[in-house]
Amino acid sequence: MATRSSRRAPFRVCDRCFRHKTQCDFDDRDSCVRCTRLGVDCVTERAVRQRGRPPKKSDRAKGGERDSHATNPTLASSASPRSVQAEGPITGLPDHVQDLTLNSAATARLKGAFLSRDQSLGPYHLLTDCQNQVEAVASSNKSFICGILSIALELSPGLLPGSDAGQLGKTKWAFLDECLSQIRPTSKDYQPIVPDALILTLTSWTWCFTSELVQASKQWVSLAKAILVEGLSDSALKSTSTRSWEHGTHIATILQERVISLLGYSPRVSSMPVEPATLLPNTTNKMLSTTWGGLFQPFISIIDLILQEPDLNTRVWTDAFEELELYFLRFPPSLLRFRDVQIQYQAEAMIWMHGLFIMLYAKRDPLSILFNPLVLDRNVLSHALGHSLLLSEVLPRLEELDRDFEALSALTVFCILVSSIIQTAVLMRLSAGASATFPPQAIPTSLSKSSLAHLRALASIRARCSRFDSPLSLEVQRLLETCHHRVVLGYDNGTGVSASVLKMYRWKRRGKGIIPLNGEVADEIGEFDEAPGAEILPFGSGSSVMNSLEVIHEVCSPSSRMCEPGFFDMSILIR
Numbered sequence: 001m002a003t004r005s006s007r008r009a010p011f012r013v014c015d016r017c018f019r020h021k022t023q024c025d026f027d028d029r030d031s032c033v034r035c036t037r038l039g040v041d042c043v044t045e046r047a048v049r050q051r052g053r054p055p056k057k058s059d060r061a062k063g064g065e066r067d068s069h070a071t072n073p074t075l076a077s078s079a080s081p082r083s084v085q086a087e088g089p090i091t092g093l094p095d096h097v098q099d100l101t102l103n104s105a106a107t108a109r110l111k112g113a114f115l116s117r118d119q120s121l122g123p124y125h126l127l128t129d130c131q132n133q134v135e136a137v138a139s140s141n142k143s144f145i146c147g148i149l150s151i152a153l154e155l156s157p158g159l160l161p162g163s164d165a166g167q168l169g170k171t172k173w174a175f176l177d178e179c180l181s182q183i184r185p186t187s188k189d190y191q192p193i194v195p196d197a198l199i200l201t202l203t204s205w206t207w208c209f210t211s212e213l214v215q216a217s218k219q220w221v222s223l224a225k226a227i228l229v230e231g232l233s234d235s236a237l238k239s240t241s242t243r244s245w246e247h248g249t250h251i252a253t254i255l256q257e258r259v260i261s262l263l264g265y266s267p268r269v270s271s272m273p274v275e276p277a278t279l280l281p282n283t284t285n286k287m288l289s290t291t292w293g294g295l296f297q298p299f300i301s302i303i304d305l306i307l308q309e310p311d312l313n314t315r316v317w318t319d320a321f322e323e324l325e326l327y328f329l330r331f332p333p334s335l336l337r338f339r340d341v342q343i344q345y346q347a348e349a350m351i352w353m354h355g356l357f358i359m360l361y362a363k364r365d366p367l368s369i370l371f372n373p374l375v376l377d378r379n380v381l382s383h384a385l386g387h388s389l390l391l392s393e394v395l396p397r398l399e400e401l402d403r404d405f406e407a408l409s410a411l412t413v414f415c416i417l418v419s420s421i422i423q424t425a426v427l428m429r430l431s432a433g434a435s436a437t438f439p440p441q442a443i444p445t446s447l448s449k450s451s452l453a454h455l456r457a458l459a460s461i462r463a464r465c466s467r468f469d470s471p472l473s474l475e476v477q478r479l480l481e482t483c484h485h486r487v488v489l490g491y492d493n494g495t496g497v498s499a500s501v502l503k504m505y506r507w508k509r510r511g512k513g514i515i516p517l518n519g520e521v522a523d524e525i526g527e528f529d530e531a532p533g534a535e536i537l538p539f540g541s542g543s544s545v546m547n548s549l550e551v552i553h554e555v556c557s558p559s560s561r562m563c564e565p566g567f568f569d570m571s572i573l574i575r
Helices: 004-008 032-037 058-070 104-115 118-133 144-157 165-181 194-207 211-232 245-263 293-297 301-305 315-330 346-362 366-371 377-400 411-436 447-466 471-489 521-527 542-556
Strands: none
Touching: 004 118, 058 245, 104 118, 104 144, 118 144, 118 194, 118 245, 118 293, 118 315, 118 346, 144 165, 144 194, 144 211, 144 447, 165 194, 194 211, 194 245, 211 245, 211 366, 293 346, 293 411, 301 315, 301 346, 346 377, 346 411, 366 411, 377 411, 377 542, 411 447, 411 471, 447 542
16 A cells, blocks of 8 residues: 555556556656566556456457566465466566567477477477377467477577577577466466466476576466366366376476475475375376386375475384385386486486485485584485485486486486585595595495596586586585595595585575575574685594494495396395
């Protein structure tokens, strides 16, 4: 409500956001802050229809034109798309987005080449299935086409050889902006359709690790879920709800919601919201299928349990462990040997299982894993290190299947980062105990090979996938590389690593996960209390070093393996 003094002021509120703190001049010479940031002209028409008397037919026609240019609203959690209040832009795109397009020939070539990948692109194959199943809708759906093009330019820019990289980047954001602007859930005439939900889910899946788009990705997948929930209540959609691509869209949307929760952080909760039965069909104890949906749907309930951060051996912890164990027992026998894995997402499923095991034991906070001796105690260390070693054995096959990591998921990258932190913690403990007990040449061979595999994977992913090149991934790579040089290779590469970056990414207390904290909040959380800029490698968990050495050498011993390398395994030691 505007105050009396503000009503007498010579300024008016912005007609787009209706807030006095972002004002436009009466003669429109000066744009308000919000309109300037979005790169649009301030207008006198209202972007969202006011409540009150229904407009006349002539006004309604004008209102339809205004709606076509309105900025999409922010979605509030899992609300129904028709009940969402307009509070801000849903796009969350950078300020430099411009209205750039490709010529029709290049657009058709890009779209055709991308959709021809089929199963090799994991969840992105749903785009092909969706277009084939609802060709009449998808071919005329501008948001669907623009969404495909923006994702294709992000994942496979090489499909347009000879094009300027900077120009393609701007075009990619322009396509994404156009895609999101076409989905208007607050419009009275909007009808929820599954292609809109699929595009929103896959845009969230693609850019949820990009720090500037983390919050927007959360909104996109929430809106996709709301569209699915409301769409399933529509009789026109119920008749097609059994189609495989719709079922895949449901799985992808719910799974992506969990993935974003895992990448971020919120205080411990008792349980995640229960999904409608129509969205999550019952699973059986039969062997998993080799399809993307068959391998990844079981992770939904597993992540739900891990998000509760249960203490060791509690009921929730035991349930999570048993579900992960059951996942391994149900894994397709035809894929147990690495060389038999033919599609990248099948190798990713193995990485997810080991990564979630590590998070179940050691949680997700890097500094706590490195410096809190209570986190990596003797029991947790043996399990976490075992799964980290097994995860590293999958990495070479992952790169062989897709050297450009086009369809790599954000959670796969996060699992590799958490596993790399485990490797770093182990190397730090070996370094602290080397002078008193073990000489440098006693570093286990399996550990040195594993840390090198992690380093190569991190370097390749950062070099080839700009959407995963964050300060967090760079710092974890630098930390592991420095440890590997000092402990495994026996020389100092001259680079020190401080806690200044890692303390910004916390999964405890007031932390926000992959969203960096400001300096004051990061200092309050603590964990590493040395002087600012102090190198963190000499400050391993000294009190637990001597107790850890025996466990490390036991887990890394070749005689401890239950099966020979080259096969998907659940554990190194016989428990």
